[in-house]
Amino acid sequence: MYEFTDAVDFYIGIIKALKSGIINPHSPLEEIVLKAGNDSFAYIDNRRDAKGKQGYDLWATAKNQCEDEEQFINWIKSREIAEKLLYSKSEQFPDFIFKVRKHEGKLICGSLLELKDSKSGSIASFNSTLPTKYKSLEEIDVINSKNLVSRVASIIDSKLSSERFYHTFERRCFYLVRTHAGKDDKVKISIVDGSFFETLPKEHLIYQMFLNILRAHIEKKEIKIPPETLTQLEKALSQVTDQTIIASSQIIEKASVRPRLRIMAEVHSEGNPHSSFYPEVSERSLNFIAGAPAYKKELAEAISQKIPEIEVFTIRHRRNGEHGVFQFLF
DNA sequence: ATCCTACGGGCCATTTCGCC
DNA sequence: GGCGAAATGGCCCGTAGGAT
Numbered sequence: 561m562y563e564f565t566d567a568v569d570f571y572i573g574i575i576k577a578l579k580s581g582i583i584n585p586h587s588p589l590e591e592i593v594l595k596a597g598n599d600s601f602a603y604i605d606n607r608r609d610a611k612g613k614q615g616y617d618l619w620a621t622a623k624n625q626c627e628d629e630e631q632f633i634n635w636i637k638s639r640e641i642a643e644k645l646l647y648s649k650s651e652q653f654p655d656f657i658f659k660v661r662k663h664e665g666k667l668i669c670g671s672l673l674e675l676k677d678s679k680s681g682s683i684a685s686f687n688s689t690l691p692t693k694y695k696s697l698e699e700i701d702v703i704n705s706k707n708l709v710s711r712v713a714s715i716i717d718s719k720l721s722s723e724r725f726y727h728t729f730e731r732r733c734f735y736l737v738r739t740h741a742g743k744d745d746k747v748k749i750s751i752v753d754g755s756f757f758e759t760l761p762k763e764h765l766i767y768q769m770f771l772n773i774l775r776a777h778i779e780k781k782e783i784k785i786p787p788e789t790l791t792q793l794e795k796a797l798s799q800v801t802d803q804t805i806i807a808s809s810q811i812i813e814k815a816s817v818r819p820r821l822r823i824m825a826e827v828h829s830e831g832n833p834h835s836s837f838y839p840e841v842s843e844r845s846l847n848f849i850a851g852a853p854a855y856k857k858e859l860a861e862a863i864s865q866k867i868p869e870i871e872v873f874t875i876r877h878r879r880n881g882e883h884g885v886f887q888f889l890f
Numbered sequence: 891a892t893c894c895t896a897c898g899g900g901c902c903a904t905t906t907c908g909c910c
Numbered sequence: 911g912g913c914g915a916a917a918t919g920g921c922c923c924g925t926a927g928g929a930t
Contacts (some may be wrong), residue, residue: 651918651919651920651921652919652920653919653920675921676921676922677921677922678922678923679922679923680923680924682924682925684921684922685919685921686921687919687920687922688918688919688920689919689920704919705918762920807918807919808917808918809917809918818917820917820918822918822920
């Protein structure tokens with residue numbers, strides 16, 4: 561049992577589901593996740609369709625522990641979950657959270673999973689939530705400006721949610737990425753470690769962005785700003801770190817529109833494992849791609865033991881170094 | 891000629907606000 | 911406290927023009 565166990569189990573789950581034919585490479589990503597994930601989630605963002613379309617009830621286990629429906633509803637309400645939220649589509653970050661586990665006295669797993677589906681070869685844009693390697697539940701609450709996600713997760717994680725570091729321990733972020741969706745000969749699907757996308761702290765990314773905009777204007781208008789002023793500005797702008805504040809629409813005096821600034825992020829091809837940068841990642845493949853320690857020998861052996869036809873190799877991310885790739889061809 | 895990337899855009903569900 | 915409107919968060923598609 562190690563940090564990546566939940567993601568690896570999930571990867572194996574997808575392969576098994578593909579092999580058995582209950583899903584195919586063109587099934588909706590949500591369906592792939594739910595059919596492969598088999599009761600391993602502590603949070604599902606779209607609980608409405610999970611239940612309605614895929615027959616996956618996040619609350620099934622919790623319900624079974626209650627005597628009847630009424631008792632369950634009362635219990636949920638005592639945990640500050642309104643009944644109408646049980647099966648809603650919350651549109652919060654993230655799409656899925658795996659259950660936490662305890663190993664040698666420490667919390668592990670509980671990884672986050674985001675879905676990105678795209679008809680083209682590039683990864684669908686990130687809107688408002690910049691991709692990172694780790695996030696804690698506490699940070700998720702800040703991103704969402706509410707704590708629905710952590711409330712739901714802690715109910716499903718039941719006893720383990722009272723562990724001391726439950727809300728603060730850093731959880732791995734994984735991204736289930738599909739490119740060339742619908743094209744049978746070109747489609748690629750990968751579970752990608754957030755480290756593939758995050759090569760700089762996101763705070764750095766944000767203020768550099770504002771500085772770039774400023775520089776471009778200075779250049780275009782051919783105006784001179786003393787270097788000291790720019791240094792001061794850089795210092796001031798480095799305080800701009802909170803995407804929630806950035807993304808809220810703003811009231812500008814005398815304006816009858818409220819401008820809204822949302823930071824979206826497009827993945828560079830060096831950060832897209834499906835791009836021509838990484839020719840080793842084949843078409844018609846399902847991959848698990850992660851930085852250290854994922855490609856350590858023990859893990860590779862454990863995976864190969866379960867699914868012998870998986871190929872194991874490494875690719876080199878220009879900025880974040882070696883990443884292990886587990887590849888299954890379909 | 892074909893592929894790829896950057897950018898712009900459309901659209902919609904849920905949540906919160908604020909009025910009655 | 912209920913209700914409609916406004917605010918917010920999110921998804922990913924289409925396309926022009928550059929790269930190969």
